[in-house]
Each structure stands twice: as C-alpha cells, then as structure tokens.
Amino acid sequence: MNKKTILAVDVGTGMVKVFAGKLQADGTVDILGSGTAPTAGYEKGVITDVNALTHSIRQAVDCVIMAVDEQMTDCVYLGISGSTLVTQNSIGSVAVTTPETITPQDIERACKAATFEIEQDKYEILHVFAARNSLAKTGEAVEVEAHIVAVPKDILGEISHALKESGLTLNCIIAGDIMAAETIKKELPGKPENFIFMDIGAGTTDFVMYVGGNPCFSASLPLGGDYITNDLMQGLTVNRAHAEEIKRYYSRLSSDLRNQGVVLDCNDYGTTDKHVSYDFLYDIIESRVDEIVGLVYDYIKPRLSQYVTENGQTLERIYLTGGSGAMPSMASRIANVFQINTEMVKPVHLPVEYAQPANTVCYGIIDYGARVLASEPVVGKSAWDVLIRKAKKLLKIC
Ligand SMILES: Nc1ncnc2c1ncn2[C@@H]1O[C@H](COP(=O)(O)OP(=O)(O)OP(=O)(O)O)[C@@H](O)[C@H]1O
Ligand SMILES: [Mg+2]
Incomplete structure (x- = not known):
C-alpha cells in the first residue's frame, strides 16, 4: 500500500461518490480521480441493506481505480451521515x-x-x-x-466486515457532513464563528450549527431533492431518469420566464408529447422547495434560540451545499424564511471538474484523510484517541 493514498467515500442517498487522492508534501491532496455508482441499501439517511450498500461502494471504487489505473483498496475513509449516526x-x-x-x-x-x-x-x-x-x-x-x-457498533462491524469481504479495508468511518463543514470553515473568508452549514442532497438535509467557531448541534432530516423528482414523475408521467433531466433543465432557466406563456420541450428519447409550460414546472418544483425549506426551518428554529439567541449571539450566515442546494431558488428561499444571508458553497479549490456542490462532502472526507495521514490534530478527536490510533497502527490492529 502507498501510505499516502486516500479513498474518500461519501455515501449519499442518490449516489456513492469516491475521490482518490494522494497526500502531497505540503499537506494538500492531489485528486487523482473520482468515481460514482447509484446507491442501493441506503434510504433517506438509513442503512437498509449493508451488503447492497457495500456493493455500490465497491462499484464506485472500481470506477475510480479504473480511472487512476492504480490498485488502492486499503485506505478507505468512509463518510456517512443521516440517522445512521x-x-x-x-x-x-x-x-x-x-x-x-x-x-x-x-x-x-x-x-x-x-x-x-x-x-x-x-x-x-x-x-x-x-x-x-x-x-x-x-x-x-x-x-x-x-x-x-x-x-x-453493530452497524460499524457489519460495514467493516462487508467491505473487507469485497476487498476493501476500512481505515475509518466519519460523519461526512460535519467534516465537510470543518473543511469549508477553514476556507471561508472572514472566519465566521456563528453559522449553519447545510447540505441538501437527494434524500436528506444535513446541517451543522456553529456557535463561537464550534459545532454545537448537528442533525439530519429526511428531506431532499428526491421529493421534487417524485412529484415531477407523477405530474408529467415520466420515469425517474427523465424527471431528473427535466429538473436540471429547469434549474438552468431564469425565473423571468414565469407568466410569459413559455412552453418547454422536455422530451427525451422515446417521448414526443412532453411539451410542458414553464409555469407548470415552476408550480410543481417551487411548491416543493417551499415545503422543504419550511420543514427545515421549523426544525432548526428552536435550536437557533437555544444555542444562538439565548447565548447573546447572532447567526452570521447559512452556507448551503449539496446537489439540491445548488438549485437557484433554494438559497433565496432559505434566506427569506430564515432571514439570514445564505450563500452557496462548493469545493472551489478542486479542479473545475470536481468543484460541484454535490462533491463538497467527499472533499471534506478526503481533507480529513489528508489531515490524519499528515498526523495533524483533527478536530473532534481527542489527543488520547489519536494516540490510541497510532498505537493500534503500530501494532497493526487497526
Ligand atoms: N443542477 C441541479 N438542479 C437541480 N437538482 C440537482 C442538480 N444537480 C443535482 N441535483 C439534485 O441533487 C440531488 C443529489 O445531490 P447529492 O449528490 O448531494 O445527494 P446525495 O449525497 O446522493 O444524497 P443525500 O446527501 O441526501 O443522502 C438529487 O436530488 C439531484 O436531482
Ligand atoms: Mg450527500
């Protein structure tokens, strides 16, 4: 094994995403390649079938191994989130x-x-x-x-065992979203201390609330872009892949098209009748966006009082990421409902092909791996834990 290689695996509801990277002398990571595979065995933040999930992880890892042409299977940093945690x-x-x-x-x-x-x-x-x-x-x-x-521990044991059976060695398991928040925090201008990092994906909205620069609360809600896709499937009688395409097409359009009588050609291979008015799409999609943001706000509001306002603090900003966080209306809707400036974040320091909001968590995981390899102190791990880890490594029991 090359001790400086990292396979960062982000288990998402829609996709398993993998970055392969190599630690550089200056402590940064060079991304060698990426791979994805559709997720099975994991729904709305809950692992429902460890073996199916492991199969998806192995598929995504195989994609990346093919792309980088390097055997790297014994350095897996697995990021999970959702209510498995x-x-x-x-x-x-x-x-x-x-x-x-x-x-x-x-x-x-x-x-x-x-x-x-x-x-x-x-x-x-x-x-x-x-x-x-x-x-x-x-x-x-x-x-x-x-x-x-x-x-x-039983879930950890099952995952570790299933990965081993499929030829992958789990180096460690981490909370992907919290580690992504930690990585993005380092890169934010002005070093904000009181903010919310929010990742809206396909099946879950995960958030971390920071007060005084420390994570003081985190949670995962079963709300994400799949709700919008499901509504489009029903409303337009199209399959999932087609609905996803239409959603992404809509996201690229300006909302100035509203009330202009614009009809969009939403046909895909095999369909000819999908000419849909922009206003119809707007009504389906934006009512779901409203609903998601409203439910997230209802959940977070009492925590804002408990951790921010009651301590005499003010929330500075919401940093939004994740595939569904990239929808143009999501940030403005959140800003309106929370009455807090909201900004979209993504891994801007990565090469442009990887710098997508849906990759922020994978970026956080690989950055965590790099810090572990470089033996820097890692936030959220005590010196004692790091010492135990090192001792186990020396004794080769980890
Ligand atoms: N350009 C876009 N416009 C609208 N939605 C998008 C766009 N790009 C991605 N999405 C949506 O983002 C979601 C996938 O995001 P992401 O990859 O962050 O989720 P995930 O990590 O698989 O799931 P989760 O984090 O919820 O477990 C899907 O619902 C997809 O339709
Ligand atoms: Mg995700």
Missing part, C-alpha cells in the same frame, strides 16, 4: 488544573467525561466537540457541553 449533547464536568483558568487540557478531560453518558458497549464515538464551556461558581471546575457523534 447518533448525535447527542452531554455535559462533562472536571476540576480545573489552575483555579479560575480553563486550559485546552481541562476542556478535553471534560469532553471525555461527557462521553461517559454514551453507552460505549453499543456505540463507537466518532467525534466529540466542545460546544460551550463555563467555569462552575467556585472557579474550581469546568463544565463543558459536548456535541457527540457516534455510530452503533
């Missing part, structure tokens, strides 16, 4: 080493204490973030609210 905020409290002072080591110990609330025989903890901290009244103890992300 368990997220929880817990309080950990420890005595401070120096009275009235909170050191990073104190925060780390308090985070560790917070994880004791998680049933560690059932869950593998993936990431722990210090969401907020305060000194206890006496000034001798620090209390930390930690945002903890875990995966059920």
